[in-house]
Amino acid sequence: MPQLTWLGHGCWIIKTEKQTALLDPFLDDSPTAPCKAAEIYNIDVILVSHGHFDHVADLISIAKRTKAVVVANFEICEWASKQGVERTEPMNLGGGINLPLGRVTLTPAVHSSVLPDGTYGGSAGGFVIEADGKTIYFACDTALSADMQLLSSRKIDLAVLPIGDRYTMGPDDSLEAIRMIIPSRVAPAHYNTWPPIAQDAAVWAARVRAETSAEPVVVEPGGVIEV
Numbered sequence: 001m002p003q004l005t006w007l008g009h010g011c012w013i014i015k016t017e018k019q020t021a022l023l024d025p026f027l028d029d030s031p032t033a034p035c036k037a038a039e040i041y042n043i044d045v046i047l048v049s050h051g052h053f054d055h056v057a058d059l060i061s062i063a064k065r066t067k068a069v070v071v072a073n074f075e076i077c078e079w080a081s082k083q084g085v086e087r088t089e090p091m092n093l094g095g096g097i098n099l100p101l102g103r104v105t106l107t108p109a110v111h112s113s114v115l116p117d118g119t120y121g122g123s124a125g126g127f128v129i130e131a132d133g134k135t136i137y138f139a140c141d142t143a144l145s146a147d148m149q150l151l152s153s154r155k156i157d158l159a160v161l162p163i164g165d166r167y168t169m170g171p172d173d174s175l176e177a178i179r180m181i182i183p184s185r186v187a188p189a190h191y192n193t194w195p196p197i198a199q200d201a202a203v204w205a206a207r208v209r210a211e212t213s214a215e216p217v218v219v220e221p222g223g224v225i226e227v
């Protein structure tokens with residue numbers, strides 16, 4: 001069964017039976033990360049949702065050192081290649097690829113995407129990962145979108161949604177998203193990294209229980225979720 005470890009903000013380790021992935025590497029400059037980029041090893045894949053610094057800050061250093069394959073949209077893969085990253089799997093919205101990790105689909109996100117040096121970052125996305133008989137949805141940075149109701153047919157076992165507000169959807173819209181996606185369980189992300197995106201996850205979890213059919217799963221940075 002897949003095992004997720006939250007590394008704070010939008011950064012996760014996703015361990016499946018065959019491979020381990022790192023999503024949106026942001027560690028050394030993250031106030032809530034439980035480890036540094038240099039402590040990340042034994043990863044096979046790096047998933048990148050979009051080009052903002054709080055999702056790619058440690059991408060190049062970790063990709064070069066671990067030789068993990070970078071899975072992202074075409075623009076982010078080109079940017080990584082130009083900086084010496086050897087292995088990439090470019091994709092675009094709606095496309096999926098089969099990796100030993102599992103099947104990875106790039107889903108639409110309603111957000112912007114520019115890389116730290118100003119390079120155009122393509123469309124922001126999220127990921128659906130199907131592995132070990134489970135389906136996980138990482139919305140990553142996004143607004144609430146009616147497209148999310150299409151995910152209800154995917155029978156999502158765990159949805160990871162942003163709740164920080166300001167730069168992404170906040171708690172109210174996350175509840176609406178849950179009612180469209182209808183996941184079995186839901187975990188919050190992209191909150192409490194800095195004061196402008198502070199949220200009370202316990203209050204959010206109580207509302208998820210009261211107002212949706214999903215079970216909330218809240219962990220601290222460094223915490224593990226068995227999917």
Ligand code: NI
Binds near residue numbers: 052141
């Ligand atoms: Ni962003």
Ligand code: MN
Binds near residue numbers: 010052054055167190
């Ligand atoms: Mn972000």
